[in-house]
Amino acid sequence: MTAKNKELSFETAFNQLEEIVDVLESGDLPLEKSLAQFEEGIKLSRICTEKLEKAQKKIELLLKDSKGNFKFEDLDSDDKEEI
């Protein structure tokens, strides 16, 4: 479960969390299912927070070299990364 959650995008995790909170607040679930949802919700919230900690501030240039490979360059520096 944890490994699977790690691959979640922020958007998916965030939306799932919101759904869980809505369901919990509606009070329509039995106690045990509520508890499971609650735990899942807390997990999702941690994942989202973790992802937020890694927020970026830079802009990269997307270029294509002569061989047609994509190349990245920081807008304000000479760092290069090739894929």
Add this chain to the structure above:
Amino acid sequence: MVFDFEDFEDINFKRKKVYSVSELTAEIKSLLENKFFDTWLEGEISNFKHHYSGHMYFTLKDKDSQIPSVMFKGSNIKLRFKPEDGLKVLVFGRVSVYKPRGSYQFYVQDMEPKGLGELQLAFEQLKKKLESEGLFKKEFKKNIPAFPDVIGVVTSSTGAAIRDIQNVISRRFSLSRILLAPVRVQGNLAPDEIVKAIELFNDYEKVDVLIVGRGGGSIEDLWSFNEEKVARAIFKSKIPVISAVGHEIDFTISDFVADLRAPTPSAAAELVVQDKNELISQLKSFEIRAFNSMKNLLVENKNKLAGLMNRPVFKRASAPIEEKFYRLDDLLHRLVSGMKFIEKNQLEKVIKLKRLLSNLRPDTRIKESFGKVLNLQKNLQAVFKSILNEKDLLLSRLMGKLNVLSPLSVLDRGYSITFKLPENKLVKSIKKINPGDKLKVRVTDGTCECEVLKKTEVNK
């Protein structure tokens, strides 16, 4: 004197030069050409034909007259708008004669629309054309993702647009990777570069949303974003495109064809770059809401259980058994006293049996289970407490915010809370109640009970 008609004719023929058709035509041609070169002419276009050779043939007319006109390919290729029937124009050129037909024509070297400027007309014409092809239709508009992983930007690497986007990012902390395809945003080369950059991002595939635009400028500066090829590239892009050209007041063809128009490049960035702090407080409020509903659910269940335990059926259930116990005790007593020679250990066995039997009494078991449930709840509460402690600082801050939103302060403002009777359940949706249901309504200083007469659903 006798008037000799023939003599008169003879004399005249001798005086006048006799032209050939070609000579006369040539003379007329040179007369007209010498008189009407570099001439401005105003009129309305009719019978417009754009020949496959590239030349344009049309008639310029006003109320009473008309002049056949031609604009050769070499001249008309520079036009940004398309001449069409009914268009009032101002043309510059010369008059000449087409000798094979002996007809005079106006040879147009340059043309501009009357009233509208050339660029406005070109804008209106392209807008009309693309609109009639359906390129602006809502059904083609793609959704802009709220949390894109990768944002592609097509603009100049040195212009105002990228600086504005950078400012937004440094203020908000981007969750997304931002890639820029640097292009020229004005001049003859700009449209092709913009088209190529949009295609580059589409080739790269991993981009979730595109921002295409530039900072403010004159209509000529922004013109690349009114070019047909740029508009078509934006329409064709599989990645959703936000157009962000110039200022709030500037509208370009790109804006109409894009999936979303942002009034400025900064606004475009704000649409897709989320504010980290805002997201964090949203996450915390999710946690608090989840925690509160969990707590409410547990308290509710505990109260229900306590209520059940107090129901007479549980209290009475043990009565017949208790009676049997008394009988058993009595029997044992008589047994013990009646059989004086009974061995001690045998007696102990009986007492043990009695204890076992007593363990089976339902009221004892219920009490035990109740205790277990209470223990579970204690454990759960301990778990929540540790979560709470962990978040203590944050929570107290957010609780302050929550207080403002507390239902009591809402009640003070004149709102009310409705519960469904008899279960006393909070009513959040009209779907949960029906006519005839009894409701309890809580206002700020009291409650009242009511019956539902009629219900009406409201579509939100």
